[in-house]
Amino acid sequence: MKKRIIRLVKLYERKFRTRNPFEIANYLNIKVFFIPLGNIAGYYKYMKHNRCIYINSNIENEAFCEVVMAHELGHAVLHMKENCAFMSGYTLLLTSRIERQANEFAANLLISDELLNEYAGYTKEQFCQYTGFPEELIELRLKYLIQ
Numbered sequence: 001m002k003k004r005i006i007r008l009v010k011l012y013e014r015k016f017r018t019r020n021p022f023e024i025a026n027y028l029n030i031k032v033f034f035i036p037l038g039n040i041a042g043y044y045k046y047m048k049h050n051r052c053i054y055i056n057s058n059i060e061n062e063a064f065c066e067v068v069m070a071h072e073l074g075h076a077v078l079h080m081k082e083n084c085a086f087m088s089g090y091t092l093l094l095t096s097r098i099e100r101q102a103n104e105f106a107a108n109l110l111i112s113d114e115l116l117n118e119y120a121g122y123t124k125e126q127f128c129q130y131t132g133f134p135e136e137l138i139e140l141r142l143k144y145l146i147q
Contacts, residue, residue, distance in 0.1 A: 001078075001101055002144065008077055009108045019109055021070040025053060030076050032069070042068040044075035044082075051076045063132025067106055074105030107140035116141070 013019055016027045025032050030051040037043070037056040041064075045052045053072040059065045075082060079098050110133065119127045128135050 002104070005074075005078070005101070005105050005108055006144070008105070012109075013112075019112060021066060021073045021106075021109060024109075025069070025073055025076070028076070030073070042072045044072045044079075046076075046081050051080065061132065064134075066110065067133060067137060070106035070109045071102045073109070074102035078102065078105060103137075104140055104144070107137045108144060111138060111141040116145075 009019070012024050012027075016024055018024060022032065028051075030053060032053045032055065034055050034057040036058055037054065040056060041059060042053065042055045045054065053069065053076060055065060055068055055072070059068065075098070078101050082098060111131075115131070119130065122130070124135055124138050127133075127138055
């Protein structure tokens with residue numbers, strides 16, 4: 001799965017010239033809706049040959065919203081026919097295989113090699129402070145460099 005995730009991220013970056021999960025979803029004809037979802041940050045739903053991502057409209061943190069979108073996009077491209085919810089009190093250290101894969105996709109999509117190079121020499125905490133991404137996301141991304 002690791003190679004598939006890396007190939008998909010590179011494909012989307014090359015084909016669409018972006019790593020922005022909202023733009024990629026648009027290019028892939030995935031519908032994105034912002035609605036109040038209570039304690040759910042977002043979810044992916046496949047129905048009648050349509051892929052839909054629902055993002056909680058109450059999310060105020062832009063970086064967190066981008067992480068949720070990248071995670072749900074991961075479900076849309078890796079687990080097309082699965083319906084999945086992402087809880088707002090989440091941790092990126094989930095044990096479910098498909099949730100872990102969606103998190104890995106999000107980490108690889110949002111944290112490019114260029115971004116890592118830009119923040120080389122910074123601590124994980126500093127990286128997260130400047131980017132707004134959760135620490136678990138950078139840890140997942142760094143695992144891809146080590147393996």
